[in-house]
Amino acid sequence: MMYNVLSKKKAIQLLGVGVLAFSLAACNEENSSEKTSDQKTEQSSQAKSTTRVVTDAMGHKVEIPANPKRVIASYLEDNLVALGITPVAQWSVGDGASIQDYLQDKLGKVPTISYDLPFESVQxxxxxxxxxxxxxxVEGNKYEQYSKIAPTYVIGKEQNNDWRDELLRVGDVFDKKDQAQEILDKYxxxxxxxxxxxxxxVxxxxxxxxxxxxxxxxxVNEKLSTGAVLYQDLGLKVPAVVKEISAKSTSNWNEISLEKLVELDADHIFLVNGDAQKAKSTLSNKLWQSIPAVKAGxxxxxxxxxxxxxTxxxxxxxIVDNVVKSLAK
Incomplete structure (x- = not known):
């Protein structure tokens, strides 16, 4: 009889311990579940903080790394350098024969890539x-091919975009729009x-x-590249020949015959000499020598x-510094 009583008591105790153990296990499992859920939320939050979603000019939602380390931005290197960013490659023509020389104090050690960004080279x-x-x-299916290699952001819809807008857009991509605006203000x-x-x-x-x-x-085109600096920013007068040539083209620089150049009614000419060795014979031509600005020295x-x-x-x-040195000497 005593045995039965003890057995019942022990059974009750064991039952109590079991219930307690079950409760603790359930509690631990619940806490563990909550921790796992919290960890997932934290990991998800961390993942989001390492990327930013930005909409480009073509409407693409581009998921951009918070701190891109290996950037390719053909012909936008000027903007990158201004913002303190060094690209992984720089624009070139002729397998590096032609590069943006004026940026080489910052890009001298950066390898070149062809201006048209061949897929294999990019990869x-x-x-x-x-x-x-x-x-x-990115015409045709190029955008899809590039975006398979890395997130791809398109700056503008036009062939020649306003350089100010380009800088602000590049700044936005790197979350440096305020810095980009400061650069514009100083300019x-x-x-x-x-x-x-x-x-x-003068x-x-x-x-x-x-x-x-x-x-x-x-x-140069009246409204593009150096033309935008001379005529829009500095407010210098546009010769009739420049207006005429610009009206027929959307290119930055347009071929003009020496016979047409004779009609140039400019007070001053800024000559960008890309023919250092052969220029002498060209510039000694009587037609060139007859241009009013040339005759006036x-x-x-x-x-x-x-x-x-x-640009x-x-x-x-x-360019602004060179114009001032030339005209206000």
Missing amino acids: KLKPDLIIMDSAQM DEKVTKAKTEINDA GTPSVAAVWLFGGKFYM NVHEFSSKESWLY GPIANEQ
Whole structure:
């Protein structure tokens, strides 16, 4: 009888211990489940913090790494350097024969890549972000192919986009839009000062930028590249020939015959000499010598290695400095 009583008591105790153990196990399991859930939420949050979703000019939702390390941005290197970013490769033509020389103090050790970004070359560089200057660069199914290699962001829909907008968009991609705006503000301050210096020295003369390359002459578009700096930013007068040539083309630089150049009614010419060795014979031509600005000795010659053929905050600042040195000397 005593045995039965003890057995019942022990059974009750064991039952109590079992219930307690079950409760503790259930509690632990619940806590573990909550911890797992919390960990997943935290991991998800961390994953989101390492990328940003930005919409490009073509409407693509692009998931961009928070801190891209291997960037390819053909012909946008000026913007990258201005923002303190070094690309993994730099734009070139002719297997590195032609590069943006004016940026080489920052990009001297950066390998080159062909301007048209061949898929295999891009793939070998293992970029974590690709930035395209225009929609033209991703025509057909190119966008899909590039985006398989790395997140691909397209800056603008046009072949030639406003350089200010480009800088702000590049800044947005890297979460540096405020820095990009500061660069623009400083540039505008430089331009305001330059306009005053030029006006005090020579008023508002008419000017033209002419590029000599391969024995041929090219004139800058009134509204693009160096033309935008000369006429829109610095407010210098646009010669009739420049207006005429610009109206027929959307290219940055347009071929112009020497016979047409004779009609150039510019007070000053900025000559970008890309024919250093052969230029002498071309520039000794009687037609060139008959141009009013040439006869007046108002030709300001520069190497094609300078920034005149390019655009961006760094290039444009250098152009402004060169114009001031030429006209306000």
